[in-house]
Amino acid sequence: MLANIYIRNFRSIKEIVFPIKNGLNVIVGSNGSGKTNILHALKFLSNIVTSGASLAMAKAGGPSRNFRRGENSIEFSVHYVLDHSLFKGKQATFFLFWDVVVSQSEEGGFVHVRKEVVRIVALSSEGKEDVLKAEVTRTSAGAVRPKFEIVSEDLITKRLFESSYWVGSSFKKSEVVSTVSEKFQEVLQEAKKGAQDASFIAQASFCHANFRRFFRDISSLDEYNISPDVARQAVDPLPVVRMGPDGGGVSEVVGALENRQFSRIRRGGAPYPGTTYYYAHHWSEYSSPLGQKNNPLPVILEHVQAAIPSIDSIGTQIDPSSGRRFVVFGCGGSLFRPQEMSDGTFKWLCLLVALLVPTTRVVLLEEPENFMHPWMQQRFISLARQQASSDNTSVVLSTHSVTVLNSLVVDELRVVHQVDGETVMNSVENKEEIERILSESTFGLGDIWISGEFGGVTGGF
Template identity: 20%
Template sequence: MKLRRIRLRNWKSFKDTVVELNDGLNVLVGPNASGKTNLLEAFKFLKKALGDITSPYAPHLEWWSYRNIVYGNDETKPITFELEFECPENYKATYEVAFTNIEQMVRPIQETINLHGVAMISREGDILRVVKEKQFIEEHINTVREYIIHRVKRHGIKIEDITRGTETVILEKIPISILPTLSSFDIIAPIVYRDLAVENKIALTDIRTREMVFTLNGQRTRATRINLISPYLEDKNDSLFQYVTRNIRRFFRGVSFIRHPDMGKVREPSIMAGFPDTPSERGETLNLLIARMFLSGALPERIENALKNLFPDFAIQIKPTADGRVFLSVTDKLNGAEIHPPSIPDGFYKLLHILTAVESKPSVLCIDELENSLHSEVLEYVVHELKNSGVLCLVATHSPVVVDVAGLESLLLVERTPEGSVVKRVENLEQVRRWMKEKGLTPSEMWLYGLQ
C-alpha cells in the first residue's frame, strides 16, 4: 500500500492540516519553528504508538507529557491522525486514530479502518462498529461463486443469505486488553463469518499465532469461516480487508526516522549482539548494519556506487577489537593509511547513515536536516539517490542545494499561521516554471525570496 495523504489535528504545532504526498521525495522547507520537524515526528510518534508497541504503553515519553504534543498545550483536545492509502485494484483505504490524555498517559480512544466501497470497522472505547458495503459483496459474488459454493452448501447456507442484512453491527464491551489497536488483528467478521447479525458474534484472529482469541462472549472458539472476497493477493486466500489491516500495522512498523549521527556514539565499537533491521535515529547501530552487509557477501550496489563516485580513494571494512566488538575502518588508497573512527570524516558517516536507511526499505523515511556535514557535491548525489530510491521520503532542509536538485514538484512549503502550521504545494507548477525560466530564477531563489 502507498501512503497518499496524512491529516494531522492537534498534533504539536498543527491544528488541522492535510499533507498531500508524492511518490519518492518530498522536501519540507520553511523558516525555523515553522513545523517541519513536528511533521516528521508525527510519523515517529505513530511508530511508537502503533508499530513498535512496548509495555508499559507510553509512546509519548520522549516528549515528556501529553501537554507537550497536543496543539496549544490543551490537554482536553484529542490528537487525531488520518492516513489515506492507495491499495491494489484501485481501492482506497483510510486509517484514522485519535489519542487522548487519560490519567497522564496517552491512549488511543478511537480508531477506524475504512476500505472504501468494501467495509469499515471502527472502535470507540469498548464499542466496536462493523459496516459492510452490501453492493461490493453483491458485485463480487459471481466472481467467487465457484470458489465458495461447496463451503456454503456444506453449512446449509444459501449464497443469497450472505448478502442479506448485517450492513451495520454494533458490539459493546470489547476488552481493550484484547484490542489495543484494530490493526493488531485480522478483523474481517462482516465479510467472512457466517450469521454475524443472528448470533451477534465477532471473532478476532491473532496475526502472530493465527489463533482465534476472542468472541463477543469472551470465550475462545472456532468460528465458522467462509472466504468470500477476491482477488487473491500474494497467492494467498486473504480477503482485501485482511490485506489492508495487516499492511497498516506493517506500515507503522516500517517507519524510519533519522537525524544527524551522534558522532561520539557512532565512533564507539559496537557489541555483536544481534543485528538490527533498521538504522537507529542517531546512527548508533551503523557499525552493526555495515557488518551484516559484509557478512552477507558484499555491500549493496547503492552504497558501493556512492563510495566509488564520492570517495573513490576510500575502502571500508569492519574490524574487531580485542574484546570482540566491531568498528568501521577506512583504508585511504591514495596514501596507504588506515583511518580509524576518531579520524573518519563526519560527512562520511552521515552518507552511510542515510544510505543504510534507504537500503532498509522503510515504509516512509523521515530525515531531519539532511544537509548537515555534507558537501554540496555529496548532498546533490544523496538527493538524486532519494528521488530514485523507490522509497517514500520526507526530508526537512534549509539547503538551497536540496531545493534546486529536488525541484519544485517535490517541495512542501511549511509556514506558521494564527491557525497553526500549514503545509502546501507549489501551485500552478507549469506556469511557475515558465515564469522562472523567463526570469532566470532557480527553485531555491523562489523559496528564499518568498516569490511563491
C-alpha cells in the same frame, strides 16, 4: 506509500493534510514553522500501532509536549487506495479510511485510544458509500463499545476480499462475506478485552492484501536524524542488526554486509499487543533479496568513493579490549578509524545505508544536508529519487538547503508556514509561474525559494 494523512492537534499542528506519494516528499520552511513536528507526528502514528498510545506518547516526550495547547486529544485520519472492483454492478475505487483518536483521561492522566474506526469506502459515479465499518469507542468511564457494519453481499463481488487471510480460494461469495464479517467481529471483541491504548489495525489488516501492505508501511516507518558522533561509536555485536535513528549501529550493518550475513539485517517486531509479526522487512515486497548477487556494500563504496576518491575500501574491525565493532576506511593501503574521518563522511555513509539497505518503504529524514558538502547533497537527492522509483518507496525529508531544493522539481516540495502559532503546510503556490521561470532561466527551485517567492523563508517572507 500513496496516502493522504490528516493530522490534528499535535503540537503546533491544528490540522494539516500530508499527501505522501512514492518518491521524494520534501518539506521546507523557516525555523520554528513546525517541520520537525510533522515528521514527529508521522512517527507518533507509527508508534501507536507498534507500541501502544501510552508508550508512543512517552517516546515523543509526554502529553505536555505533544497535545496542542487547550486540547486533550490528537487525531489522525489516513486515506489509502485499497482496490478497484465492482460495486452495485459498476466500476468503483475502494479506499481504506483509518481514523484514530488518542486522548488523555481527566482522572489519572492515562493516555488511551479513545476512538478507532476502519472503513472500506466505495467511490463510483454514484458517489461515496461505506462498504465496511469497524469501530471501537472508549468512554471516559472505561466502557468499550465495538460496532461493525458491512453491506449486503449482493452489492460487491467476491474479488474484493479474495486476498484476505481469512478466506479460501474455494469460498463462494456468501462464504467470503460472512467469514470477513465474523472475523472482524472477533477482532473487535478482542479489542474490547485488550489494552486501552492499543490499536486493532494489525488484526483488521488480514482482510485484504493491500491493507496488510499499508499496515506494514505505517508500522515500520523509520525516522533518521543522523549524528556523526553517534555513528562513529563502536557497538556490541548483536544477532539482528539495523542502523538506529541517530546512525548508531551503522558498523553492525556494514559488518553484516561485509561478512555476507544477510539474514541478520532485518527488523522484526510485534504490533501492540500481540504475537511476533515481521511487519517491516519483507524483501520480496520492498526490494530484491539481499544475497551474493545483491550485496549493497559495493554500491555504498562506489558512492563514498565518488565523494572522497582517496577511500578505496569500507569494512569493520572488532576492538579487542571491548569486543565492539567499528567502521574502518581504507585509504592507500592504510586503515583509518572512525575518529580520523570527517563528520560529512560518516553522515554520507549513514544516509547511503538508510537508502540502500532499507528496512521499510517509508523513510523520514530530518535535514539530511547537515555536515555534507553541496555535491553530496545533490548526489543524495538524485540517489533517493532513483531508489524510490526502483523500490516503490517514499522518502520524506525536511530541509533548509538551497542546494537540496535546486535538485527538486516543484511537485516534490511542500512549504510549511506558521500562522498565529499554527503550523500550515501547502503545495507551492503559483506552480505554473515557478515552472516557467525554471524553464526559462538558470535559476533552481532553491534560488526561487530563498528569494521569498513562495514563502517558508526565515526573515518574514
